Amino acid sequence: MKTIIYKTKNQKNQFIVAVFLFIAFCTGLMPAVAQKGSLSANLINLEASAAEVFRYQLELRQGYENPTTYELSAVLPDGWQANFTAQGSAVRAIQVNNKDPYPISVEIYPSHSVKAGTYPIRIIARAGADTLSVELQAVIKGNYKVSLSTPDSRLNETVVAGGTKTLKLLLKNEGSLDLKDIDLSSKVPSNWEAQINPAKVETLLSGATQEVTVSLKTPERTIVGDYMVTVEAKNTHGNDHKDIRITVKASLLSGWLGILAILIAVSLVYLLIKKYGRR
Numbered sequence: 001m002k003t004i005i006y007k008t009k010n011q012k013n014q015f016i017v018a019v020f021l022f023i024a025f026c027t028g029l030m031p032a033v034a035q036k037g038s039l040s041a042n043l044i045n046l047e048a049s050a051a052e053v054f055r056y057q058l059e060l061r062q063g064y065e066n067p068t069t070y071e072l073s074a075v076l077p078d079g080w081q082a083n084f085t086a087q088g089s090a091v092r093a094i095q096v097n098n099k100d101p102y103p104i105s106v107e108i109y110p111s112h113s114v115k116a117g118t119y120p121i122r123i124i125a126r127a128g129a130d131t132l133s134v135e136l137q138a139v140i141k142g143n144y145k146v147s148l149s150t151p152d153s154r155l156n157e158t159v160v161a162g163g164t165k166t167l168k169l170l171l172k173n174e175g176s177l178d179l180k181d182i183d184l185s186s187k188v189p190s191n192w193e194a195q196i197n198p199a200k201v202e203t204l205l206s207g208a209t210q211e212v213t214v215s216l217k218t219p220e221r222t223i224v225g226d227y228m229v230t231v232e233a234k235n236t237h238g239n240d241h242k243d244i245r246i247t248v249k250a251s252l253l254s255g256w257l258g259i260l261a262i263l264i265a266v267s268l269v270y271l272l273i274k275k276y277g278r279r
Helices: 002-026 252-277
Strands: 038-041 045-048 054-061 068-075 081-086 089-091 093-096 102-109 117-127 130-140 146-149 156-160 164-173 179-187 193-197 200-204 209-217 225-235 238-249
Touching: 038 117, 038 130, 045 054, 054 093, 054 117, 054 130, 068 102, 068 130, 093 102, 146 225, 146 238, 156 164, 164 179, 164 200, 164 225, 164 238, 179 193, 209 225
Parallel strands: 045 130, 156 238
Antiparallel strands: 038 054, 054 102, 068 093, 068 117, 081 089, 081 102, 117 130, 146 164, 164 209, 179 200, 179 225, 193 209, 225 238
16 A cells, blocks of 8 residues: 555656646746757956947857857847957858857947947847857947037138138037047148147047147149148047138239230230331
């Protein structure tokens, strides 16, 4: 009788365990049964500006006996992009031949208009029914943006040949982070001279504006016409430039000399006609 009672209890226990396992499998409490590998990252939280690239190092382990191909994808905020690299090449799928850790690099490019905050990123690797994933975070601490403009939005000026002209520009920090070591330079036509003041801005606070002047000097024999002058502002985090059309006109002296030359030529013609015309 004792033996029969023991078997009955054992059968009941097995039935209860079987029912529990079936329910757990159906409700997703046993993901390890369906998942044959793992995807992990050594650093899951990175902080940088919106203009920088977030680089994560991942490791994929596969649980199959044979070589397995995994397709890679990323779930990102709107406007963001992701690039995957393995063994020095850009990839969207990888073949893992054994159970050793397979290194994967992923570069995340935030949207240019993103605001400061913490953004979730999900990296997914799929091989048939095996779906591996890892949750990452990108912390945007702000963004850099430098801009150049003119006070009245005009992008054309006039100068007399051999004369000088002073251009006024506005250098503005339109980002949420301070800008440092901004270099200003110019590109002018051959034989022209240009001086920028200031030629370098050590610090420009977020939202601040700095006036910049560009003094131009044109050669005496500059041909009348339109020329282009380019002013650029840049540092390690960004740059901007403005193209300004400069129209060169003849000087007053040149105009009088031209008129005098015409009068002399007309007078010579008149004298020649008067002298030889009677013959």
